Amino acid sequence: MKSKLLIALFATIGLSSVFAAPVTYATDANHTFAQFEYNHLGFSKQTSRFNAVTGTVTIDQAAKKGSADITIDTKSVDTGSTIFNNHIQGEDFLSTTQFPTAIFQSNDMIFKGEKPVALKGVLTLKGVSKPVTLNITNFECKKHPMSGADYCGANAETKVKRTEFNMGKYAPNVGDDVTIMIAIEGSKKD
Numbered sequence: 044m045k046s047k048l049l050i051a052l053f054a055t056i057g058l059s060s061v062f063a064a065p066v067t068y069a070t071d072a073n074h075t076f077a078q079f080e081y082n083h084l085g086f087s088k089q090t091s092r093f094n095a096v097t098g099t100v101t102i103d104q105a106a107k108k109g110s111a112d113i114t115i116d117t118k119s120v121d122t123g124s125t126i127f128n129n130h131i132q133g134e135d136f137l138s139t140t141q142f143p144t145a146i147f148q149s150n151d152m153i154f155k156g157e158k159p160v161a162l163k164g165v166l167t168l169k170g171v172s173k174p175v176t177l178n179i180t181n182f183e184c185k186k187h188p189m190s191g192a193d194y195c196g197a198n199a200e201t202k203v204k205r206t207e208f209n210m211g212k213y214a215p216n217v218g219d220d221v222t223i224m225i226a227i228e229g230s231k232k233d
Contacts, residue, residue, distance in 0.1 A: 065101050065108070066193075067100070067101040068099065068102070068194070068195045068229035068230060068231055068232065069230060069232050070097050070098050070099070072096075072097065075225075075226065075228055076092050076225075076226055077096050077115050077223060077225045077226075078091065078092040079223050081217065081218045081220065082217070083217055083218070091120060091122040091123070092121050093115045094119040095116035096225070096227070098112050098113035098114050099111070099229070099232070100197075100229060102152070109162075110148075110152065111152070111162055112146075112148050113147045113148075113227075114145070115146070116144060117139045117144060118143055120139075135210070135212035136210050136212065138169055141170075142170055145167065147162075147164055147177070148165055148167075149162040149177070150164070151164065158179075158182050160179050162179065168203075168208045169208050171209055175201045177199040177201050178200055179199045180198045182197045184196075187230070190230075192230045192231065193230065194229065194230050194231070195229055196226075196227065196229075198226050198227075199225050200224040200225070201223050203221050205219055205221050206219050
């Protein structure tokens, strides 16, 4: 009788993990942002960031699938200089009056073992949509040590050519290749 009970218990645990539902995480505004880096006239690599990034990430660990829907407020660009912020927001680059957001959407999360390693999706920037792959360099889901909430966090990056997004001013002197890095943390949505 005891062995039948144990078999039934293990079967139930196994079935519940196979049929586990996808879990959606909403971004934490204080710990989610995007950076971008490019070569400036051969002198240095310039790094700037967007301070306002929102969205959701859905993960189905059992099925090894996931999705992401991330929105970047392009007016939140922060270069460290008010003059340069205005320059980057102008028509030659982000054109934030006409295109106030950049959007990354993916329904193709790639897993290696138990962890996601990439998101294949579409980046829409300055009205142009292009396929990109965000390579996940760090990923962790666990209870938040301070709040006790279910949290996930990740770092991901991709490279794009800014000329492909109608932002070719000063290329190639100012580098065409732009590395985009995203740091994201989010709590489980109820």
